[in-house]
Structure formats: C-alpha cells, structure tokens
Amino acid sequence: MEIAGGLNDGTGEMNESKVEKSAGQDIKIKVLFFARARDLTGVSETSLEMPDGSTAGDCMRNLLVKFPSLQEIYNSMVLAINEEYAAESTLLTSKDELAIIPPISGG
Amino acid sequence: MASAAAEEKDLVEILDASYGPIDTIRYVDFVRDPAAGAIATFEGTTRDTFEGKSVVELRYEAYVPMAARRLAAVCAEARASWPLLRLAVAHRLGTVGVGEASVFVAASAVHRAEAMEACRYVIDEVKASVPIWKKEVYENGEVWKENREFRERMLLHHEHGPAQKHNQTSNGCCGSKVKVDGADHRTKEEDEATTV
Numbered sequence: 226m227e228i229a230g231g232l233n234d235g236t237g238e239m240n241e242s243k244v245e246k247s248a249g250q251d252i253k254i255k256v257l258f259f260a261r262a263r264d265l266t267g268v269s270e271t272s273l274e275m276p277d278g279s280t281a282g283d284c285m286r287n288l289l290v291k292f293p294s295l296q297e298i299y300n301s302m303v304l305a306i307n308e309e310y311a312a313e314s315t316l317l318t319s320k321d322e323l324a325i326i327p328p329i330s331g332g
Numbered sequence: 333m334a335s336a337a338a339e340e341k342d343l344v345e346i347l348d349a350s351y352g353p354i355d356t357i358r359y360v361d362f363v364r365d366p367a368a369g370a371i372a373t374f375e376g377t378t379r380d381t382f383e384g385k386s387v388v389e390l391r392y393e394a395y396v397p398m399a400a401r402r403l404a405a406v407c408a409e410a411r412a413s414w415p416l417l418r419l420a421v422a423h424r425l426g427t428v429g430v431g432e433a434s435v436f437v438a439a440s441a442v443h444r445a446e447a448m449e450a451c452r453y454v455i456d457e458v459k460a461s462v463p464i465w466k467k468e469v470y471e472n473g474e475v476w477k478e479n480r481e482f483r484e485r486m487l488l489h490h491e492h493g494p495a496q497k498h499n500q501t502s503n504g505c506c507g508s509k510v511k512v513d514g515a516d517h518r519t520k521e522e523d524e525a526t527t528v
Contacts, residue, residue: 259395260465261476301478303486305463308398324395324463328478331394331423331464332376332435332455 249277252319256288261327262302265294275317281306282313284323298327334400341418342407346396349426354433359420363440368417370444372451376435378428388469392425392434395463399423406457410439413453414446421454423464434466460485 251274258266271291273284281304289295304311305324317323334346343362347354356375363371378390407419417440428434437454441447458464459481468475 257395259463260393301483305395305398308401324398326395326463327465327476329461329463329482330466330477330479331392331462332458332479
C-alpha cells in the first residue's frame with residue numbers, strides 16, 4: 226500500500242514521495258547538509274516527515290527523490306544521527322537530527 | 333569557539349572563522365606539566381600548491397557539535413592507548429591562508445614515544461573521522477577536498493562508521509554506504525576531488 230506523502234522543505238515546494246504508511250505516528254526529523262551536500266541541494270537544512278519505523282536509509286532514499294543531485298555523493302557519504310555516525314539501518318525517532326556527511330577533509 | 337573536554341586534562345577547541353590564527357603557544361602551555369619529559373606537537377598548514385595548481389587559500393567548515401564530540405572521543409581513545417599527561421587539539425574554521433595553521437595538536441607525557449604517538453594518532457583521526465571539510469581555492473576555481481584517510485576508513489570498515497570500531501568510548505556505529513552486490517567499485521573520478 227503506498228500513499229503519497231507531502232514533504233515541506235521550507236522552500237515552499239511540496240514534493241510527493243511514495244512512502245509506506247505504518248501504524249504509528251509520523252515522525253519529524255531535521256536534516257543537515259554540509260559542504261558538497263549543501264552545494265548540491267542548495268540548502269543547509271530541511272525537515273522530513275517519515276512514517277514511524279523509518280530508518281536512516283529510508284530517509285536517504287526520500288532525500289534522493291527530493292534532491293536528485295545528491296546522487297553524486299550517494300556512494301561516498303556517510304550519515305550521522307544526533308551527532309554520531311549511524312548505519313543506514315538505524316531506526317529514527319521524532320526530533321532526531323540526521324546529517325548528510327560528504328567525504329571529510331579536516332586537518 | 334566550541335570547546336569540549338572529556339576531563340580537565342584535555343582541551344578541544346573548534347575556532348570559528350572570526351577567531352584569527354591559532355595561538356599555538358596557548359595549547360603548548362596547556363599541556364605543559366611538571367611530570368612531563370616531553371611535549372609533542374603537530375601543526376597542519378596550508379600549502380601553496382596542489383598537483384601543480386597554485387592554492388590561494390583553504391576554507392574550512394564543520395558540523396561543529398559533532399566535531400567537538402568526536403574530538404573529545406579521539407582524546408579519550410588516545411588516553412586509552414598511551415600513558416599521557418595532557419592533550420590539546422584546536423581546529424580553525426573559515427579562511428586559512430598559505431602557511432597558516434588549520435589544526436594544532438599538542439600532547440605531553442613522561443616519555444617522548446607516547447607523546448609523539450598520541451600526537452600522530454590525534455591528527456590521523458582528525459583526517460579520518462572528524463566532520464570538518466575544506467575547500468581548496470585556486471585562481472580559477474575551487475574544490476571540496478576529500479581525505480584519503482576517510483575513504484580508507486569507510487572502505488575498511490564498510491559495516492561500521494569512520495569512528496574506530498574497537499574503542500568503547502567512541503561511536504562504533506555503522507556507516508551508511510549504499511551496499512551494492514560485489515566489491516565496492518571506485519572509479520578514477522571518484523578518487524579525485526569533486527570539482528565545484
């Protein structure tokens with residue numbers, strides 16, 4: 226069963242994405258884009274509403290629909306949830322902060 | 333400036349763009365200790381050339397709260413591995429001109445071997461796992477750099493994240509590489525920095 230979900234990223238645009246609705250409440254998470262990721266999306270942050278039980282990977286796939294240009298770094302980036310590196314399989318909860326981390330270059 | 337200290341003996345500072353040049357003496361003096369026989373330091377500086385191109389400057393940005401957290405964890409990891417007295421690490425953000433320091437590490441210990449190894453460990457970890465990025469600016473373009481150490485860590489521990497997986501004080505959670513069947517194929521283009 227697929228239901229189109231609206232995603233308001235603050236630019237006023239509503240994007241439809243196919244999201245499987247589960248029994249729980251939708252969760253709202255904040256997404257941060259850094260460096261090249263920010264260049265590609267044009268924004269430093271956005272928010273996502275996802276079904277309860279969504280993983281970081283689900284969010285990432287959602288973001289790819291919303292920002293197709295992220296494909297460029299998709300295979301070289303990592304994710305962080307609440308300031309800790311996280312696997313794609315990590316479950317998200319409401320008010321989590323997801324960061325898109327392109328290859329780093331400190332030092 | 334964002335500061336974090338796992339204990340009073342560690343000083344971690346991320347200096348925002350308005351801060352100016354790193355005051356390296358301050359960090360050396362922080363780690364100075366009457367019990368120390370050695371202070372080891374590392375200073376990372378902007379060089380004027382990359383692959384034949386003239387570098388005008390480097391510009392740094394960071395996911396500050398996570399970088400501070402990760403640096404504090406790196407200091408804790410260093411303490412778990414070597415007998416150290418005091419540790420300090422500072423990373424500057426914003427524009428860092430040629431010859432200027434972007435990062436500074438200082439470590440003190442009773443003996444020089446531990447101080448030098450811990451110092452090396454900290455900078456290696458900055459390169460591999462701390463969410464800081466730099467853009468290399470040339471006369472006619474700019475490029476986001478990518479640390480080889482980050483790629484190596486990601487590929488080596490593709491089931492885990494860039495944080496050291498063996499240390500309990502750090503985040504051992506998994507990385508987020510998209511899993512594809514078979515080996516991870518890196519093209520020559522992926523090995524090079526992404527051109528803006």
